[in-house]
Amino acid sequence: MLEAIFFLPLLTGLLTLCLPVRSGRVVLMAVALLHLGLTGFCWLHAPAPHLPTYFGNGPAGVLVLLVISFIFVCIAPYSIFYMREQEMRSEPIFLGCMQLFLGTMSMAALADHPIVLWIAIEATTLASAPLIFINRSKKALEATWKYVLICSVGIALALLGFFFITLALDRAGIDVPLTFSALNEAARQLDPLWLRTGFIFVLIGFGTKMGLAPMHTWLPDAHSEAPSPASALLSGALLNCAFLGIYKVHCLMVLAGLGEFSGSLLIGFGLLSIAVAGIFILNQPDYKRMLAYSSIENMGVIALGIGVGGLGLYGAMLHLIHHSLLKSSLFLSAGNLVLGFGTKLVAQCGGMARLLPRTCLGFFAGFLGISGLPPFGIFVSELMILTGAIQTGHPIAAGLFIAALVLVVAGFARIATDMAFGPVREEVLVPEQTVRIVPPLALLATSVLLCVWMPEPLYETITSTIAMIGGTLHG
Amino acid sequence: MNTGIDVVLVVILLSVLLSLASSRMMALVKIMALQGAMVSIAPLLLDEHSPLSNEGILFFQLMFLIKAALIPGLLYLAVTKVAIKREVEPIVGYHASLVVGLGLILLSAYITHHLGISLTGDAALLLIAAITTLGGGLFLMMSRTKAITQVIGYLMLENGIYLVGTALTGQSHSIYLVEFGVLLDLLVGVMIMGIILHNINRTFDDVDTAYLGQLKD
Structure with missing residues (x-):
């Protein structure tokens, strides 16, 4: 039953590749809704997996699954109307691959076997x-x-890392199945040297995919060149899957008593990512690239939050949710902007407020949110990570974090002013359309809503995700 | 000592050295076919290998088919369709590459002896061959300008990682369904890379990675 969540989009995705465009669009929309329904069912009833050796519904996995599914439901209608405005030669491929992408990401979220997780992420x-x-x-x-080459090579290293973790299990001489849940139970007995080596390789491997500096080089290119709905999915959903891989191994490290080691590596990579992204955002002439660098920054923030532990863990999980909501909203607004102005350069987007008023509203609200200003969720999560860093005795990391955030906000502010005061254009290429305005605004509204009211199951899932490695809300 | 596995490992090592020294794209593809065949039969020749189950036999046949026939076949198609100039065009010369390859073998032997795990005779040799293949693949990716040689380097890297897995982990963990998934990823990956290569060639009239330098900050 659990497996249906990823089997469904994989099958329909393959089917859509050979369907005509019109029916392909219907299938895409139906699959998006059905997937959200199945995810909801999975949350409420926690169905048992058919193949418990490979899949499981751990709290971290279902959390990521919900984020993916919700974002996909918002992106699917948008992408249908976005594609209609563009002369697209191979739309069936686009529609089919969207569903295949959804299927593989759901598979990654539900995988419990390390190698199955690897297969799904590749x-x-x-x-x-x-x-x-x-x-x-x-x-x-x-x-x-x-993208293909850097990520494939990076992820190949993660496979090597999983082999080392298997070796750690063999060296301990215990006979348990190779699943994350079984490994977690036997964590104390695993060989620490090989576990450490394994973690380093997994961090570098999945860190490449997650966009941690200095392995991030593919990310700005891929996110800026992809059509906007695809960028929104890449940034809002895919990066979380790669993060999940690192998080699961980090949990194993903490349970094996090596949390100090893996935590400090995560803090290091996290801070480096935030700093690198801050520097590149500061003078970025291309707004889609700027959003891509902002994704690197936010992935760095999540890695930092996981690394410091305590309250930071809760903050990181919250950050993951809100970053996905806000960033995919921003990419969708950016898509409207690309359609309207036909350029990705900030300097040529003057007069946005007059020509594309509703896009402008969504775009700047998203800007405020992603810079960490209230009432959006990133304000809360970053504050929590900062508090967590100070509570757990990482004052230097906290200081660097603040300094890097200032850089990022400065970059955003410069772009906002450039867009407001740039040379005003006379007309737009493609006018705004309500169907392309509602999804980004809905994503923003969800972020605000989650700040004031968090549903009980969601709260419980986040706390049980982090409770395993000693994270609490009242740390 | 088991001579069968020794012969296979020596052929793998030689294939790495040959690939570093070869100047023709076609020769490189043939070497990859040989290496794929050797890598897929290496686990069968290990001493501790238990008798195969039915699904095991099926898996090894599939792996041989994919690594020694399908993937080199795809590469062959890519080379005949894509590469107008059939030279490899190295950044690092062939002789220097060969020296790097020999250095890699020495380094792998050093690493294997200092790992602090007691490996049986076969597994130690296997690990040396594995690390050399892994390093050779990475070096090939970095030191050649053609995009297609990067794919070949990536395949060599995967071969190396598969051998590391065979050398280090016990047979009890190999679930063929899972390993088949890894193989399928590899196959689809090469197909997609082939499609992109074809498009790169059509757009730029060459597959030199020097053309792929527009996007940067």
Whole structure:
């Protein structure tokens, strides 16, 4: 039953590849709604997996699954109307790969076997590559090539890391199945040297996919060259899957008593990512690239939060949810902007408030949110991570974190002013359309809503996700 | 000592050295086919290998088919369709590459002896071959300008990682369904890379990675 969540989009995705465009669009929309329904069912009834050796519904997995599913439901109608405005030669491929991408990401979220998780994450790379080069421009080709090659090589290293973790299990001489749940129970007996080596490789491997600096080089290219709905999925859903891989191994490390080691590595990579992203955001002429760098920054914040532990863990999980909501909303608004103005350069987007008023509203509200200003959730989560860092005795990390955040906010502010005061254009290429305005605004509204009212099951899932490695809300 | 596995491992090591020294794209593809065949039969020749189950036999046949026939076949198609100039065009010269390859073997032997795990005779040799293949693949990716050689380097890296897995982990963990998933990923990956290569070639009239330098900050 649990497996249906990823089998359904995989099957319909393959089917859509050979269907005509019109019915393909209907299938995409139906699958998005059905997937959300199945995810809801999974949350309420926690169905048992058919293949418990490979899949399971751990709290971290279902949390990521819910985020993916919710974002996909918002992106699916948008992408249908976005594609209608563009002369698209191969729309069936786009529609099919969107569903395959959803299927592989759901599989990654539900995987409990390390190698199955690896297979699913490598499959996400392959399913999303056609989404990026769908336009077949020179730049899109370059971006796709870098994406496929850098991520494949990176993820290959993660496979090596999982072999080392298996070795740690063999060296301990205990006979348990190779699943994360079984490994967690036997964590204390595992060979610490090989566990450490394994973690380093997994962190580098999945860190490449998650966009942690200095392995992030594919990310700005892929996110800026992909069509906007695909960018929104890449940034809002895919990065979380790669994070989940790192998080699961980090949990194993903490349970094995090596949390100090893995935590400090996560803090290091996290801070480096925030700083690198801050520097590149500061003078970024291309707003989609700027959003991509902001994703690197936010992934860094999540890694930092997980690394410091305590209250930071809760903050990191909250940050994951709100970053996905806000960033996919921003990418969707950016898509409207690309359609309207036909450019990705900040300097040529003057007069946005007059020509595209509703897009402007969504875009700037998203800007406020992603810079960490209230009433959006990132304000709360970043505050929690900061408090967590100070409580757990990482004052230097907290200081660097604040400094890097200032850089990021400065970059955002500069772009906002450039967009407001740039040379005013006379007309737009494609006017605004309500169907393309509602999804980004709905995502923003969800972020605000989650700040004032968090449903009980969601709260409980987050706390049980972090309780395993000693994170509390009242730390 | 088991001579069968020794022969296979020596052929794998030689294939790495040959691939570093070869100047023709076609030769490189043939070497990859040989290496794929050797890598897929290596686990069968290990001493501790238990008798195969039915699904095991099926898996090894599939792996041989994919690694030694399907993937090199795809590469062959890519080379005949894509590469107008059939030279490899190295950044690092062939002789220097060969020296790097020999250095890699020495380094792998050093690493294997200092790992602090007691490996049986076969597994130690296997690990040396595995790390050399892994390093050779990475080096090939970095030191050649053609995009297609990067794919070949990636395949070599995967071969190396598969061998590391065979050398280090016990047979009890190999669930063939899971390993088949890994293989399927590899196959689809090469297909997608092939499609992108084709498009790169059509757009730029060449597959030199020097053309892929527009996107940067």
